[in-house]
Amino acid sequence: MKCTDEFDVRDVDECCINIDPIQVGGRLTADAMKAVIAYGDGYSVCDQCRKPFRLDYIKSPPIDRFHRDLAAFVNMDVARVVPGARRGFQAVTDTYVGKGDPVLITALSHYTEVLAIEGRGGAIREIPKSAGNIITADAAAETIEAVIREFGRPPVLLFLDHYDYQYGNCHPVAEIIGAARQYDIPVLYNGAYTVGIMEVDGKSLGADFVVGSGHKSMAAPAPSGILAATAERAAEVFRTTGIKTDVTGRTFGIKEVGMMGCTLMGVTLMGMMASFPHVRERVKRWDKELSNGNLVVEALKAIDGTVIRSEYPRKHTLTRVDTINSFDRVAKTHKKRGYFFSSALKERGIAGIIPGATKVWKFNTYGMTRIQAEYVAATFREIAEENGLPVSI
Amino acid sequence: MKCTDEFDVRDVDECCINIDPIQVGGRLTADAMKAVIAYGDGYSVCDQCRKPFRLDYIKSPPIDRFHRDLAAFVNMDVARVVPGARRGFQAVTDTYVGKGDPVLITALSHYTEVLAIEGRGGAIREIPKSAGNIITADAAAETIEAVIREFGRPPVLLFLDHYDYQYGNCHPVAEIIGAARQYDIPVLYNGAYTVGIMEVDGKSLGADFVVGSGHKSMAAPAPSGILAATAERAAEVFRTTGIKTDVTGRTFGIKEVGMMGCTLMGVTLMGMMASFPHVRERVKRWDKELSNGNLVVEALKAIDGTVIRSEYPRKHTLTRVDTINSFDRVAKTHKKRGYFFSSALKERGIAGIIPGATKVWKFNTYGMTRIQAEYVAATFREIAEENGLPVSI
Numbered sequence: 117m118k119c120t121d122e123f124d125v126r127d128v129d130e131c132c133i134n135i136d137p138i139q140v141g142g143r144l145t146a147d148a149m150k151a152v153i154a155y156g157d158g159y160s161v162c163d164q165c166r167k168p169f170r171l172d173y174i175k176s177p178p179i180d181r182f183h184r185d186l187a188a189f190v191n192m193d194v195a196r197v198v199p200g201a202r203r204g205f206q207a208v209t210d211t212y213v214g215k216g217d218p219v220l221i222t223a224l225s226h227y228t229e230v231l232a233i234e235g236r237g238g239a240i241r242e243i244p245k246s247a248g249n250i251i252t253a254d255a256a257a258e259t260i261e262a263v264i265r266e267f268g269r270p271p272v273l274l275f276l277d278h279y280d281y282q283y284g285n286c287h288p289v290a291e292i293i294g295a296a297r298q299y300d301i302p303v304l305y306n307g308a309y310t311v312g313i314m315e316v317d318g319k320s321l322g323a324d325f326v327v328g329s330g331h332k333s334m335a336a337p338a339p340s341g342i343l344a345a346t347a348e349r350a351a352e353v354f355r356t357t358g359i360k361t362d363v364t365g366r367t368f369g370i371k372e373v374g375m376m377g378c379t380l381m382g383v384t385l386m387g388m389m390a391s392f393p394h395v396r397e398r399v400k401r402w403d404k405e406l407s408n409g410n411l412v413v414e415a416l417k418a419i420d421g422t423v424i425r426s427e428y429p430r431k432h433t434l435t436r437v438d439t440i441n442s443f444d445r446v447a448k449t450h451k452k453r454g455y456f457f458s459s460a461l462k463e464r465g466i467a468g469i470i471p472g473a474t475k476v477w478k479f480n481t482y483g484m485t486r487i488q489a490e491y492v493a494a495t496f497r498e499i500a501e502e503n504g505l506p507v508s509i
Numbered sequence: 510m511k512c513t514d515e516f517d518v519r520d521v522d523e524c525c526i527n528i529d530p531i532q533v534g535g536r537l538t539a540d541a542m543k544a545v546i547a548y549g550d551g552y553s554v555c556d557q558c559r560k561p562f563r564l565d566y567i568k569s570p571p572i573d574r575f576h577r578d579l580a581a582f583v584n585m586d587v588a589r590v591v592p593g594a595r596r597g598f599q600a601v602t603d604t605y606v607g608k609g610d611p612v613l614i615t616a617l618s619h620y621t622e623v624l625a626i627e628g629r630g631g632a633i634r635e636i637p638k639s640a641g642n643i644i645t646a647d648a649a650a651e652t653i654e655a656v657i658r659e660f661g662r663p664p665v666l667l668f669l670d671h672y673d674y675q676y677g678n679c680h681p682v683a684e685i686i687g688a689a690r691q692y693d694i695p696v697l698y699n700g701a702y703t704v705g706i707m708e709v710d711g712k713s714l715g716a717d718f719v720v721g722s723g724h725k726s727m728a729a730p731a732p733s734g735i736l737a738a739t740a741e742r743a744a745e746v747f748r749t750t751g752i753k754t755d756v757t758g759r760t761f762g763i764k765e766v767g768m769m770g771c772t773l774m775g776v777t778l779m780g781m782m783a784s785f786p787h788v789r790e791r792v793k794r795w796d797k798e799l800s801n802g803n804l805v806v807e808a809l810k811a812i813d814g815t816v817i818r819s820e821y822p823r824k825h826t827l828t829r830v831d832t833i834n835s836f837d838r839v840a841k842t843h844k845k846r847g848y849f850f851s852s853a854l855k856e857r858g859i860a861g862i863i864p865g866a867t868k869v870w871k872f873n874t875y876g877m878t879r880i881q882a883e884y885v886a887a888t889f890r891e892i893a894e895e896n897g898l899p900v901s902i
Contacts, residue, residue, distance in 0.1 A: 120540040120783045123570035125547045128556055142551020142775075147513040152549040152776065154518045156542055158535015158724030158731050163521055166863070177516035199592035199732050202769045210628060221754075227761045228770050234752050235603055235766050242756035331551030331775060338551050338775030339592050339732070359627050361614075363635035368620045373628050376595040377621050382535075382724060382731030383545065383776060390513045470559070 128467050133488050136468030137281075137434050137478040141313050141333035144387060148335055151390035152383055160382040168370050171378040171385075172196065182389050189396060190311055190326045192318040192344035196354060196372070197330075197380045197388065201308045202228035204327040204343035205275070206235065207374035208304050211353045212273045213238040218263045220271040222251045222287070224280035226306065233275075241271065243292075248427060249283050251276075253291035260299055270299040276323075278316075279309040283426040284434030284480075293322040302349065308332050309434060311342065312395050313482060314402040324349045330384065335391035340384040408489035409433040409481040415493035420506040421445065425476065433482040444474040446503040460499045466492060521860050526881050529861030530674075530827050530871040534706050534726035537780060541728055544783035545776050553775040561763050564771040564778075565589065575782050582789060583704055583719045585711040585737035589747060589765070590723075590773045590781065594701045595621035597720035597736035598668070599628065600767035601697050604746045605666045606631040611656045613664040615644045615680070617673035619699065626668075634664065636685075641820060642676050644669075646684035653692055663692040669716075671709075672702040676819040677827030677873075686715040695742065701725050702827060704735065705788050706875060707795040717742045723777065728784035733777040801882035802826040802874040808886035813899040814838065818869065826875040837867040839896040853892045859885060 119125040128134055129143050144152065155161065164176040172183040187195035198204045205228055213219055215237035221229050223245040233240050243251055243259040256274075263271050274296050278289050293303045304325040310316050311328025312335065318326040323346075330340025345353055354375065357368045371377045380388070409430050416422050421441030426432075443457050450456040454472040461469055469477060481489055497507050512518040521527055522536050537545065548554065557569040565576040580588035591597045598621055606612055608630035614622050616638040626633050636644055636652040649667075656664050667689050671682050686696045697718040703709050704721025705728065711719040716739075723733025738746055747768065750761045764770045773781070802823050809815050814834030819825075836850050843849040847865040854862055862870060874882060890900050 119543050119547045120786075122782065122786065123544075123779075126550075126553055126556065126570075127547075129550055136552075136555075138555065139550070139552045144549045144551075149546070149549055150512050151516075152545055153542070154512045154520075156537045156545040156730055156780065157519075157522060157532070158537075158729065159529075159532045160519055160731070162529075162531065163519065163860075177519075199596070200769075200774075203592070203596075206769055223754075223757045227750075227764060230752050230754070230759075230761060231750060231764060231766050231769050234750055235769075240752060240754060242754050244756050336551065337549055337730075337777070338553070339773055339777065357620075357624060357627055359623050359633060361616075361623070361633060361635050363637050364616045366623075368623060371620060371624060373624050376593075376599055376624050376628075380732055381593075383780075384731065386516075387549065387776075389515065393513075393515065467556075 132462070132465050132467035133484065133492060134468045135466060135479040135481060135492065137480045138332060139468065140433075140480045140482040141335070142331040142338070143335060143483065144337065145335050145391045145394045147390040147394065148337070148387040151386040152337060155383050155386035158382055161385060162381060170370055171381065177386065177389065179385065179389070182392065185392065186342055187344050190307070190316045190318045190328065190342070190344050191320065192323075192326050193347040194350035194354060195342050195344040196375055197385055198341045198343050198375070199379060199384070200331070200339035201306065201327045201329040201341040202232065203339070204325070204341055205229050205232035205304065207343055207353055208273065208325055209233055209236045209238065210374055212302060217272045218267045218269070220256075220259060220263065220274040220301070222275070222277065222280070224249065224251065224282050224285070225275055225277060226281050226308065229275045229306065238272075239267070249285050250427065251287040251292065253288060253295045256292045257295040260295065260301070271301050274301050274303045275306060276303055277306040277308070279432045279434070281309065283436045284309065284430070284432035285427045286431040290321050297322060309432065313399060313405070315399045318344060319346070325353070330388045334388055334395050336388035337384045340380055340388050405433050405482055406430065408484050408486060409435065411489045412481050412493045412496070415496045418497065418508045419500040420508070434478060434480045436476065436478050438476045440475050442500065442505050446505065447474045450503070456503070457499070460502075461495065464495050466495060525855075525858050525860035526877065526885060527861045528859060528872040528874060528885065530873045531725060532861065533873045533875040534728070535724040535731070536728060536876065537730065538728050538784045538787045540783040540787065541730070541780040544779040545730060548776050548779035551775055554778060555774060563763055564774065570779065570782065572778065572782070575785065578785065579735055580737055583700070583709045583711045583721065583735070583737050584713065585716075585719050586740040587743035587747060588735050588737040589768055590778055591734045591736050591768070592772060592777070593724070593732035594699065594720045594722040594734040595625065596732070597718070597734055598622050598625035598697065600736055600746055601666065601718055602626055602629045602631065603767055605695060610665045611660045611662070613649075613652060613656065613667040613694070615668070615670065615673070617642065617644065617675050617678070618668055618670060619674050619701065622668045622699065631665075632660070642678050643820065644680040644685065646681060646688045649685045650688040653688065653694070664694050667694050667696045668699060669696055670699040670701070672825045672827070674702065676829045677702065677823070677825035678820045679824040683714050690715060702825065706792060706798070708792045711737060712739070718746070723781045727781055727788050729781035730777045733773055733781050798826050798875055799823065801877050801879060802828065804882045805872075805874050805886045805889070808889045811890065811901045812893040813901070827871060827873045829869065829871050831869045833868050835893065835898050839898065840867040843896070849896070850892070854888065857888050859888060
């Protein structure tokens, strides 16, 4: 169905069970869809913008309260909305990282963290992962020591993904942050895969910054996200402009340099706000989500030759699976080659797997009903059986 | 009417003639509204993202072609979408401005340009404006010379707003860029008030960069915008990542550092794309828009004591008007005080003026029909007459 002359309507989430690893947490709620329709126009949130003319002061719609609610949601002192988690990373690196400064990431860090540091000329060092693809506090402490030996000083910043994008593995962030604390290293907690789908308590983890993604995990349109900070760090990362221009003597009020002034002036923010009451509730149902995820993982494990590459049992609904010795073996002789798999799934109403992928791939069961999870589990087994792969009971 | 439990539906553009100075160019087209509904979900444009996994390579929806169309639209070689014009400024300052480097803006530059430079620690110098609030090429040349005397070298970058946000005055950008060319200074053409509402030819102006705002002037949701560059500058501002991590040896393909990877992964981009065929047509009707604007300006000028602070006749639909000796005189004795004016407009179906503003204020007639312009003109006169202000014929 055409949406405009130039492109089609998108209906994957209406017509299919979508298991795309990055899309499932960002599907809009019904309230967000209403907000998107009502606030689609450009600067739609600026109708009631009054002095001091800053997004987080707008009372109608209640953007000011939403900012306070967001900070409370992740238990931090101050929060701002940003055009994607990556822009939160950028604001933090802009504040703390200078050319040549050592910055720690992990062996499983997201590429946007790398770009944020590269943009400031920081020297990136990785904390190695364990054989089981976990970042440990010991590895973090050793890497900090290695940085001190190499640079004569500790890293200026540490990026930590609570659950990584590659395996969806859970890393012991509280302990790692504890190790970083010994050296007074500010820590950015990357909650792209947590904030909005499970409960996150930034202060009890000891984080200086909590970053979340609206379009990845908060049922919001793209690009959107949050950057939250402790009061102490907020004064730094949300510093206001200090410029007085030389000819006109202009000053620019309380605009925040790192935020580039206002950030999300319309549909993205309103979608995020509309979903928020639902998001605040859904994080309490994470156990149910995990149970659905594990159901699907069990089905895949039952297919002979299939290996779950993520930690097991799963602590996240995002899972990396290796089907080199199962579905990929089928692909070698199937007339559709590797496409047989995504094609068989699509025929059964399951979308989100890259067409042709049969070796190592990822999926995410977040947001399914129990019945949908059972159906997905049964479908994987069914496709295996139809193609002659042994499936245990 | 409630949109969700927490906030109301926004219907200002459905119920009123909106003359808000920043909102009128960013109202969605009907096609954009359809796209917003179809592509509201988070990462909605990523369904068909394949190697090399970058937004501007996606073929379905035709995001790759849109990028080429955008570059052609402003007659530049390469274009990217960004989360607002300000993020275009930021990418350019990140590339060219180091601590202490002199950067030129003008006495009428937008605050987001200042923040972008402040973020990099640049030394901001302003080109003075003329008594008539115009930036001239002579003033630009003199300021460049002054910078050379002060810093021992020319500015590393010049920001130029074709039409400024304060007066909507037209500045002779081609001549100013000609002056900057003498010193090899890269020039960023800020088209927040031009790209999408009038024709812009970046190369014939001599610009190195053209920045436009989706939510301000391209009938797109916020935050959105474009950053276009010449081929030479594109290689600098859109440089790809050069990092290889130390432990895992990871590299990150052709992700662009200044863009922070992908930028607009959903509703903002699709709204922009859906409006684009209409935007490309509407820029050809700028004369009609100006004629409507001047009709309203004439009506205001006819009210005794009212002064048009913008250049006259108007070359833009955004106008700054001084009613200290007309509507503000009424406000002094009116029982509603300054609120009488916005209130009288609102009663007559005209919105977008800050409540209480009767001294110096701005309005924008962009996007009106002729009949609406005539109605707005008549309404200003009517409110004046009702309140005893003399109005010439």
